[in-house]
Amino acid sequence: MTLRLTDLAKDESGIITGFDEKDADLCTRLREIGFAEGDNVTPLHFGLFGRNPISVRVNGALIALRRQDAQAIELTKIVENSAS
Amino acid sequence: MSEATKLRLALLGAPNCGKSSLFNALTGGKAKVANYPGVTVEYRKGEFNLPGGQSVELLDLPGVYGDCGHSMDERVALDAVRGNLEGERAPDAILFLMDASHINTHLHNILQAKNHGLPIVLVLNMMDMAARDGITIDLQELERELGIPVISCVAVRESGRSLLLEYLDEWGGDVTHGSAAAPDAEVGELKALQAKARSITRNAVTRVQKTETFSQRIDNWVLHPVFGIKILFLILFVMFQAVYTWSGPAMDLIEMGIGALQNGAAAILPEGLMRSLVVDGIIAGVGAVLIFLPQIIILFAFILILEASGYMARAAFLVDTLMAKVGLNGRAFIPLLSSFACAIPGVMSARTIEQERDRLTTILIAPLMTCAARWPVYFLIIGAFIPANKIGPFSQQGLVAFGLILVGIVFALVMAAIFKRTLTRGESSGLLIELPSYKMPVFKDYLIGLWDRGMIFVNRAGRIILPASIVIWILISFPTNATATAQTWAGKVGGVIEPILRPIGFNLEIAISLIPAMAAREVAVSSLATIYSVADDDTGTKLSELISSQWSLPTALAFLAWFVFAPQCLSTFAIIRKETNSWKWPLFAFGYLFVLAYVAAGLTFHSATAFGL
Numbered sequence: 001m002t003l004r005l006t007d008l009a010k011d012e013s014g015i016i017t018g019f020d021e022k023d024a025d026l027c028t029r030l031r032e033i034g035f036a037e038g039d040n041v042t043p044l045h046f047g048l049f050g051r052n053p054i055s056v057r058v059n060g061a062l063i064a065l066r067r068q069d070a071q072a073i074e075l076t077k078i079v080e081n082s083a084s
Numbered sequence: 085m086s087e088a089t090k091l092r093l094a095l096l097g098a099p100n101c102g103k104s105s106l107f108n109a110l111t112g113g114k115a116k117v118a119n120y121p122g123v124t125v126e127y128r129k130g131e132f133n134l135p136g137g138q139s140v141e142l143l144d145l146p147g148v149y150g151d152c153g154h155s156m157d158e159r160v161a162l163d164a165v166r167g168n169l170e171g172e173r174a175p176d177a178i179l180f181l182m183d184a185s186h187i188n189t190h191l192h193n194i195l196q197a198k199n200h201g202l203p204i205v206l207v208l209n210m211m212d213m214a215a216r217d218g219i220t221i222d223l224q225e226l227e228r229e230l231g232i233p234v235i236s237c238v239a240v241r242e243s244g245r246s247l248l249l250e251y252l253d254e255w256g257g258d259v260t261h262g263s264a265a266a267p268d269a270e271v272g273e274l275k276a277l278q279a280k281a282r283s284i285t286r287n288a289v290t291r292v293q294k295t296e297t298f299s300q301r302i303d304n305w306v307l308h309p310v311f312g313i314k315i316l317f318l319i320l321f322v323m324f325q326a327v328y329t330w331s332g333p334a335m336d337l338i339e340m341g342i343g344a345l346q347n348g349a350a351a352i353l354p355e356g357l358m359r360s361l362v363v364d365g366i367i368a369g370v371g372a373v374l375i376f377l378p379q380i381i382i383l384f385a386f387i388l389i390l391e392a393s394g395y396m397a398r399a400a401f402l403v404d405t406l407m408a409k410v411g412l413n414g415r416a417f418i419p420l421l422s423s424f425a426c427a428i429p430g431v432m433s434a435r436t437i438e439q440e441r442d443r444l445t446t447i448l449i450a451p452l453m454t455c456a457a458r459w460p461v462y463f464l465i466i467g468a469f470i471p472a473n474k475i476g477p478f479s480q481q482g483l484v485a486f487g488l489i490l491v492g493i494v495f496a497l498v499m500a501a502i503f504k505r506t507l508t509r510g511e512s513s514g515l516l517i518e519l520p521s522y523k524m525p526v527f528k529d530y531l532i533g534l535w536d537r538g539m540i541f542v543n544r545a546g547r548i549i550l551p552a553s554i555v556i557w558i559l560i561s562f563p564t565n566a567t568a569t570a571q572t573w574a575g576k577v578g579g580v581i582e583p584i585l586r587p588i589g590f591n592l593e594i595a596i597s598l599i600p601a602m603a604a605r606e607v608a609v610s611s612l613a614t615i616y617s618v619a620d621d622d623t624g625t626k627l628s629e630l631i632s633s634q635w636s637l638p639t640a641l642a643f644l645a646w647f648v649f650a651p652q653c654l655s656t657f658a659i660i661r662k663e664t665n666s667w668k669w670p671l672f673a674f675g676y677l678f679v680l681a682y683v684a685a686g687l688t689f690h691s692a693t694a695f696g697l
Binding site: 034 | 309313401
């Protein structure tokens with residue numbers, strides 16, 4: 001099963017492998033603000049209710065988004081904690 | 085210099101990359117700023133001369149990520165670049181500004197921007213910060229890969245701008261010299277553009293991984309699920325307390341000045357109508373509003389710092405869940421917070437909201453935020469009726485004001501929930517917002533921002549309140565043989581609507597003051613000042629003292645309740661008409677606000693009376 005951005009815990013990192021193309025418009029917006037294949041993403045903060053929204057570090061930028069939108073980002077988890 | 089020889093440059097780039105700082109630094113902040121009623125501010129335009137003498141016209145455009153124009157804001161920026169704005173020539177070239185620290189994230193944006201077919205220069209801003217964060221950028225490599233000039237820049241420092249000015253000087257004298265950038269082969273294919281951008285940055289950018297940046301350390305507290313909300317609430321609370329407690333000395337000074345002016349005018353002018361017009365009409369009317377300038381300035385002093393420091397986007401993150409409950413998103417927080425200053429820029433900044441239904445909902449509830457024009461009314465009534473006691477460390481007057489603001493917010497949320505279930509039903513758009521690194525606000529930009537807001541308030545006093553005061557003075561002073569307010573022309577006009585307002589506890593003077601308050605809410609205060617000054621023989625008695633001796637407490641409270649909703653301010657309805665492009669929504673907004681104001685004032689008056697206040 002494909003892992004999604006929402007499957008990462010705080011401070012866990014993943015590498016983006018693709019986007020769920022169901023909502024093409026959402027994909028464009030995610031790409032434009034700075035998510036792309038191969039990027040390293042790390043969730044840093046979660047909202048109080050239902051861990052929503054999430055703030056994610058990507059390429060040195062910090063981007064906030066809702067869980068339902070974060071679902072569209074597919075990734076593989078970086079297992080060991082060698083900071084790269 | 086003629087229009088044709090001016091070099092016309094558009095400043096484009098993502099939000100928070102420092103466009104406005106560069107704009108202010110180059111043009112000295114002398115921009116054509118918004119005129120409020122009816123005129124929508126789309127961008128700022130300013131001029132400056134290059135060291136070599138060439139004059140340049142610079143457009144400061146809203147922040148744009150890509151070229152798809154998701155929000156109205158983005159569409160305006162793109163229209164300006166493409167020359168699709170009415171009455172505006174297309175720019176000669178684009179200065180594309182990018183935050184150097186975020187080059188990895190944003191580089192594909194310039195690949196998109198190259199497709200506009202205009203000469204384009206990449207200006208990497210905040211190079212000093214990038215270096216601090218361990219980022220090294222190979223500018224030559226970048227130029228070669230992108231095929232366009234790349235200039236390093238620190239917009240806020242003169243030395244940091246010199247490279248940009250030198251480059252423009254050399255190139256700008258001859259517009260034809262710069263050739264249009266060649267579009268990339270993969271036009272429109274965002275995924276391919278990103279791949280290309282990422283491969284460029286792999287070669288040209290090296291970053292040393294730092295353990296934890298300054299911004300991250302702050303965010304561990306500010307974005308903390310529990311502490312974050314507390315900090316936000318504390319900031320808002322301190323802000324509203326400060327508006328009251330810090331403004332006292334400055335307000336006393338202005339009050340003394342107004343009193344001296346009135347006494348001076350009374351000494352020079354002979355007894356009669358002319359003296360009454362100047363002393364009771366003009367000075368009392370305009371003065372009654374100008375006195376609130378210190379409070380307005382303090383309010384903006386906070387809002388501007390929150391914006392410039394990067395905190396505002398964090399606030400949007402923190403309130404997003406709450407906003408989601410009423411069907412909006414955290415992004416709506418920013419227009420709503422600017423509505424605390426004035427609903428007009430608030431309604432306009434709703435343009436950053438991508439989803440059309442969400443934008444409409446935000447516009448409809450924006451007038452419920454306590455705008456600056458309501459402050460004079462609150463200040464007057466609270467000052468006259470609420471004792472200046474302290475409850476613990478807090479000023480009691482500040483607490484009441486805070487309560488009124490909360491009531492406005494609660495009703496805004498309730499109304500939003502109702503609208504989302506009825507008029508603007510449908511799925512809401514997500515949050516998706518960049519949280520910029522924390523920045524020390526640039527002092528010059530800050531002062532320019534504060535000055536602009538202050539001048540807008542003072543200009544309103546001149547353009548709206550001065551004429552309104554004169555009209556009210558005429559209506560209240562004639563016929564000259566009138567012995568009571570009811571016999572004057574104003575009394576006759578007010579008498580028509582007074583029967584409607586009597587059931588909610590309003591008297592004739594209030595009824596009269598509400599009519600000109602349609603022009604601007606604070607005119608209610610200047611009108612009351614004129615009405616009571618004319619009736620009062622003793623020049624210089626404070627308006628608050630006159631009111632506290634003549635109104636009952638339930639009437640005063642009902643008046644406050646009315647102004648929480650305040651179905652006034654034609655400029656707000658005009659901007660709603662413009663932004664929604666229909667008469668339906670401004671009329672609807674007026675209708676629902678009127679009903680709420682009437683019911684709230686009535687309930688307040690009758691329950692206060694029942695409690696024997």
